[in-house]
Amino acid sequence: xxxxxxxxxxxxxxxxxxxxxxxxxxxxxxxxxxxxxxxxxxxxxxxxxxxxxxxxxxxxxxxxxxxxxxxxxxxxxxxxxxxxxxxxxxxxxxxxxxxxxxxxxxxxxxxxxxxxxxxxxxxxxxxxxxxxxxxxxxxxxxxxxxxxxxxxxxxxxxxxxxxxxxxxxxxxxxxxxxxxxxxxxxxxxxxxxxxxxxxxxxxxxxxxxxxxxxxxxxxxxxxxxxxxxxxxxxxxxxxxxxxxxxxxxxxxxxxxxxxxxxxxxxxxxxxxxxxxxxxxxxxxxxxxxxxxxxxxxxxxxxxxxxxxxxxxxxxxxxxxxxxxxxx
Numbered sequence: 314x315x316x317x318x319x320x321x322x323x324x325x326x327x328x329x330x331x332x333x334x335x336x337x338x339x340x341x342x343x344x345x346x347x348x349x350x351x352x353x354x355x356x357x358x359x360x361x362x363x364x365x366x367x368x369x370x371x372x373x374x375x376x377x378x379x380x381x382x383x384x385x386x387x388x389x390x391x392x393x394x395x396x397x398x399x400x401x402x403x404x405x406x407x408x409x410x411x412x413x414x415x416x417x418x419x420x421x422x423x424x425x426x427x428x429x430x431x432x433x434x435x436x437x438x439x440x441x442x443x444x445x446x447x448x449x450x451x452x453x454x455x456x457x458x459x460x461x462x463x464x465x466x467x468x469x470x471x472x473x474x475x476x477x478x479x480x481x482x483x484x485x486x487x488x489x490x491x492x493x494x495x496x497x498x499x500x501x502x503x504x505x506x507x508x509x510x511x512x513x514x515x516x517x518x519x520x521x522x523x524x525x526x527x528x529x530x531x532x533x534x535x536x537x538x539x540x541x542x543x544x545x546x547x548x549x550x551x552x553x554x555x556x557x558x559x560x561x562x563x564x565x566x567x568x569x570x571x572x573x574x575x576x577x578x579x580x581x582x583x584x585x586x587x588x589x590x591x592x593x594x595x596x597x598x599x600x601x602x603x604x605x606x607x608x609x610x611x612x613x614x615x616x617x618x619x620x621x622x623x624x625x626x627x628x629x630x631x632x633x634x635x636x637x638x639x640x
Contacts, residue, residue: 340622342614344388344640348433348587349633351392352525353377355414356399365521366592367599369631371397374418381422381430387637391431393481393629394418395526397440404449405441409467416475423476433508434477436468436493437484440526447484447538456538458486465489466496473502479562483510485538491558508587509560512548512574515539518567518593525592548574549581556582564629567591569616572623579624588625590616595631614639 327337352371354361360370372380381392396415398407407413415434422432438461439447448461461484469480480497482489490509497505516539540547548571552563563582565575566589579586598616602609613632620628630636 340618342617342621342628342636342640344637345390346621346626346628347389347633347637347640348391348393348627348629349384349389350395350629350631351377351380352395352397353414353418354397363521363525365524365596366631367596367603368634369525371525374414374421377418378421378425382425384634384637385426385430387634389430389633389637391433391479391627392422393433393435394422395435395440397526401441401443403443404464405438408436408438408441409464409471411471411474413471416471419472419475419477428478431478432476433479433481434472434475436465436472436480436482438464438468439484448486456486458488461486462488462492466492469493469496469505470500470502473497473500473505477505479506479508481508481510481564483513483566485510485513485540487554488558490555490560494559506561507559508562508564509552509555510566510589511552511555511560511563512571512578513539513564513566514542514571516542516567516570516591516593518570518591521592521596542570545574545577549577552578552582556584560584562587562627564589565625566629567594568620568625568628569594572619575620575623575625585626586624587627587629588620588623590620590628590630590632592631610635610639 327333353374354371357373360372360376363369394415398414419432419434437447446456448456449464451457465482472480482493490507493507562585563578564587565571565578568588568590575588598609598612601607613636617628617636
């Protein structure tokens with residue numbers, strides 16, 4: 314047998330040591346890729362642990378400031394804020410109140426952190442309405458798209474005024490990005506960026522989040538406005554609408570069950586892309602690790618790497634605090 318005309322490549326040669334593996338790694342995750350979600354609740358005297366999300370809590374304003382400072386010290390560049398008000402009503406009016414809990418939190422964190430950390434304000438009404446849906450309801454109990462956009466515009470202005478660097482509409486109402494861009498620009502907030510939850514699915518993986526944000530619908534579900542899990546092409550159309558309306562950044566939510574969508578969106582549009590590694594995805598890893606079924610740390614890093622490999626530039630993850638020191 315004649316020897317081959319050139320030496321045979323052996324990929325294992327470059328896997329032999331940690332340094333060699335890192336040298337040729339195609340994908341890496343940095344702490345600068347992470348966005349940490351935080352919950353702040355009005356009317357509590359101390360943080361309340363979230364049982365379905367070990368390591369996380371509903372914060373008081375004071376404990377939120379402490380947590381934010383520690384996350385900033387770990388090099389995490391952005392925080393995503395969710396608020397739980399003391400009182401709810403059919404319109405969710407506390408979402409745009411000047412002294413609403415998120416507005417107070419934004420102002421405090423901006424004073425503490427300045428421009429060293431980007432403050433991202435989630436914009437939806439489900440935590441603020443007494444019915445738990447993401448907008449104003451018609452008499453038939455259906456979310457009124459256009460009436461809801463008017464309320465969203467009020468929320469965006471309140472959040473921008475309070476210090477949000479980025480407003481992140483998550484309610485999946487048609488035309489929401491265009492409505493918010495027009496409202497912000499019209500009020501002089503032309504530099505406030507919009508992170509569009511452009512492809513947000515009606516997922517079963519949001520369960521722990523609904524415990525944390527106290528925003529589960531009191532009746533029905535959100536399938537009428539969030540996306541069907543079986544649809545991938547629809548995501549591209551949805552994202553295209555948000556891009557045309559002026560979105561600065563895009564998001565796919567959830568992440569792990571929709572990595573194909575993350576890839577397709579990144580390839581199609583090229584804008585900065587976030588993937589939301591949601592509460593249920595976090596809780597599954599935590600539960601398995603607590604039972605000794607998985608190595609929690611290795612699984613966490615593998616999951617985050619997979620999300621980056623699929624095309625996400627940013628990862629919104631409840632693992633941010635744990636992951637940052639390892640990256």
